[in-house]
Amino acid sequence: MDLEKLKFSILIIKHNNMKKTSFLILLSLSVSFFCSGKKSAVDYVNPMIGTALKGEGGTSPFVGTPFAMTKFMPQTRENKMGTMAYVYDDKSIMGFLASHQPTVWMGDYGYVSLMPQIGEKIKVLPEDRQIIFDHKQEKATPYYYSVNLPSENKKNIKAEISAASRCALFRFTFPKSNNxxxxxxxxxxxxKLNDWCNDYGPRLQKIKGWIKIDPDKNEIVGYNPDRQAAQIGPELPNFKGYFIIRFNKKIQNFGTWSESEIFKGKTEQTGTRMGAYVEFATANKEQVLAQISTSFISLEQARINMEKELPDWDFDRLCQMTKQAWNDKLSKIEVSGIEDNDKSIFYTALYHCYLFPREFSEYGKYYSAFDDKVHEGISYNDYSLWDTFRAFHPLMTLLEPELTGNWITGLLQMYKEGGWMPMWPNPSYTNIMIGTHADALIADAYMKGIRNYDTDLAYEAMRKNAMVPPDCDTQRRYGDRDRWTSFEARAGASFYHTIGYVPDDKTAESVSRTLEYAYDDWCIAQVAKEMGKMDDYKSLMQWSQNYKNIYNAEKGFMLPRKYNGEWIDLDDHNRHGFTEGSKWTYLFCVLQDIPGMIEMMGGKDAFVAKLDRNFNEDHYRHDNEPGHHYIYLYNYCGQPWKTQELIRKHTRINYRNTPDGVNGNDDCGQMSAWYIFSVMGFYPVTPGSNEFAIGAPQFPETRITLNVNGKNKTLTIKAENLSEKNKYIREIFIDNKQLNRPFINYFDLINAETIRFVMTDKPSNL
Incomplete structure (x- = not known):
């Protein structure tokens, strides 16, 4: 309502001589509508951030509810492990995809796509049916996507998507057309997409999709058994991604296709690159709606999902419901005193944190990719644990403590059904990345009092990770993306337990494994101590010191060692023995014993000098996770102002409101969670310790809604005198009690009403 209409409504009320109370009620309603233009949290989200090739953010403009089972999205290329289905740099759209691909270096599975088209010629293959589009004709939000597709004779097709968790409603506005x-x-x-990490041979030989058109029901049903990551996981004979697609307009013509061959009038098709088509006669700007429902359980379950999530054809109602679901989550953190551009960066980061792990259960039932059966209960999938244990999961212990427990339950289901907790489920075991970082997730939650799961079973599963080597541990190297043989777990654990490190001539990525196993052991040790399992505690704490066995004091780096103890020297850029990094990337990766690491490296002065070199000589790689805590290490050696300087720098250069605005793969929310913590002013350097290291707040005020002991409360973080010059902290007060060290305990934080940072332009030591 504009101002003139507001004035008019007031005049009408006065003229009719209404009672004062009625007048105030109506005036309040009028003002409410007048002010409804105020942006909500979700309105600031820009799903295009991180979608460009430059920056390699690996994000996509997903549509669906928070943690949706199926993400619906535009498709600009044929996706596989190594590329997402949407890349901002691409010029054409080839479909609208129901996807389950979580990130760049993981695969899609059980997918299906739709693509609108007009013209006499039926074009079915992605390279033939693609249509050039303009980003200016595109709109993307978490709850709605649209794009205009210029077709034959300069006629446009408008495509729109809104979605819930397992289902979506597509709306296509066609020009006048008989086809x-x-x-x-x-x-x-x-x-043709085959490459070093995508082996199509076994899938082409073993699986076939199926699709069927039912003209009487005006729908299409089918299933897709494809898993792009199948080569690095166990076989799953029963795995299928089921789908139902239903139309609001009577199908006029139809057929199927396989490869480039078209079968007009055929209702059923199987194959490895195939599908169906349906045709309608449309008036100009006529809308054709398609309901699509997905399931991993059955077609019957897909129909149940559709009935629950798409009870009607009301596209706008679905948009509003999904928008509200996003606002409910994103409004848990309110930021103020900053420009809209910064709000877009912030709320997009928070949006990225509400995408994964994905829901995997379907209204009380779930298909398990760990025993290939259907079970009762709730389930989640696609945990990027090597990345997310660092900041994403600690962030969720603040924002979603109950959900954190449910995610642990999901991991424990996988343990019961497959024998181990996974490292990176997609949707089954995959031997990608290293370490058993479910240990860190569980320990961090347990030590914070989050225990709405089977804690005894959780300890059993963690203990197995620490104590039991994988199959053929001394015979296999377990290299990155090796073809599946068995679950990798802690490859090299046999050596780690006997000689105190993972030897480079026996197991791949030996240095990184030794460091990460030591941290995971420390995490389990904390839970063991709390549970009174002191024998386990002593053994685990002893192993947590194994990091010292790969530190070469002469060279000043963590370096690979052979089984016989011989060292392997490396130059600054050699990645041998490391996971996605070099000897600089992993130099400071001792999360569990930072004082011990500092002493080992020669004391505080020597440690600071090495840390300075890391940043000054551009060895620091913010685009990957192992170094995400490095900026905060100055707090441990008496120079917190350097942390504060670097927070200001890296929250700005690595995060922007542009398609290339995430510097490095977001990895299911880890990059984004680092940003959220860092602009708030604290960071979980050691998940499991209940301690946050102080950084430097970048916003004047942040309000966080926390659930403490079952009740919601608000924590307000204030940065007084914050400015371009005032980037340093002079004092910190927690509810008017001054903090005298650059660390804050988790329980002090969640029970506080206010954390007040007093900023200054001069470095100071807390």
Whole structure:
């Protein structure tokens, strides 16, 4: 309502001589509508951040509810392990995808796509049916996506998506046409996409998708058994991604296709690169709606999902419901005193933190990719644990403590059904990345009092990670993306337990494994101590010191060692023995014993000098996770102002409101969670310790809604005198009690009403 209408409504009320109370009520309503233009949290989200090739953010403009089982999105390329389905740099759209790909270096599975089309010729393959588009004709939000697709004779097709968790409603606005068409692709095994990490041979030989058109029911059903990560996981004979697609307009013509061959009038098709098509006669600007429902359980369950999530054809209602679901989550943190551009960066980061792990259960039931059966209960999947244990999961202990416990329950289900907790489920075991960092997730939650899961079973699962080596541990190197043989767990654990490190000539990525196993052992030790399991505690704490066995004091670096103890020297850029990094990337990766690491490296002065070199000589890689805590290490050696300087720098240069605005793969929310913690002013350097290291707040005020002991409360973080010059902290007060060290305990934080930072332009030591 504009101002003139507001004035008019007031005049009408006065003229009719209404009672004062009624007048105030109506005036309040009028003002409410007048002020409804105020942006809500979700309105600041820019899903295009991180979608460009430059920056390699690996994000996508997903549509769906928070943690949705299926993400619905535009598709600009054929995705595989190594590329997402949407890349901002691409010029064409080839479909609208129901996707389950969580990130760049993991695979999609059980997917299906739709693509609108007009014209006499039926074009089915992605490279033939793609349409050039303009980003200016595109709109993306977490609850709605639209794009105009210029087609034949300069006629546009408008495509729109809104979605819930397992289902979506697509709305296609066609020009006048006798053959307004939708191409459905039920599976896409394209051998031309074969490369070093995508082996199509076994999938082409073993699996086939299936699709069926039912003109009487005006729908298409099918299943897709493809898992792009199948080569690095166990076989799953029963795995299928089921789908139902239903139309609001009577199908006029139809057919199926396989490869480039089209079968007009055929209702059923199987194959490895195939689908179906349906045609309608449309008037100008006529809308054709398609309901799509997905399931990993059955077609019957897909129909149940559709009934629950898409009870009607009301596209706008679905948009509003999903928008509200996002606002409920994103409004848990309110930031103020900053420009809209910074709010977009912040709320997009928070949006990225509410995408994964994905829901995997379907209204009380779930398919398990760990025993290939259907079970009762709730389930989640796609945990990027090597990345997310560092900041994402600690952030969720603040924002979503109950959900954190549910995620642990999901991991424990995988343990019961498959024998181990996974490292990186997609949707089953995959031997990607290293370490058993479910240990860190559970320990951090347990030590914070989050225990709404089977704690005894959790300890059993963690203890197995620490104590039991994987199959053929001394015979296999367990290299990155090796073809599946068995679950990797802690490869090299046999040596780690006997000689005190993982030897480079026996097991791949030996230095990184030794460091990360030592941290995971420390995490389990904290839980063991709390549970009174002191024998385990002593053994685990002893192993947690194994990091010292790969520190070469002469060279000043963590370096690979052979089984016989011989060292392997490396130059600054050699990645041998490391996971996604070099000897600089992993130099300071001792989260569990930072004082011990500092002493080992020659004391505080020597440690600071090495840390300075790390940043001054550009060895620091913010685009990958192992070094995410490095900026905060100055707090441990008496120079917190250097942390504060670097927080200001790196929250700005690595995060921008642009398609290339995430510097490095977001990795299911880890990069984004680092940003959120860092602009708030504290960071979980050692998950499991209940201690946050102080950074430097970047916003004048942040309000966080926390759930403490079952009740919501608000924590307000204030940065007084914050400015471009005033980037240093002079004093910190927690509810008017001054903090005298650059650390804050988790329980002090969640029970506080206010944390007040007094900022200054001069470095100071707390």
């Amino acid at each position: 307004a068409r939708l191409i459905i692709q039920g599976i896409n095994l394209n051998p």
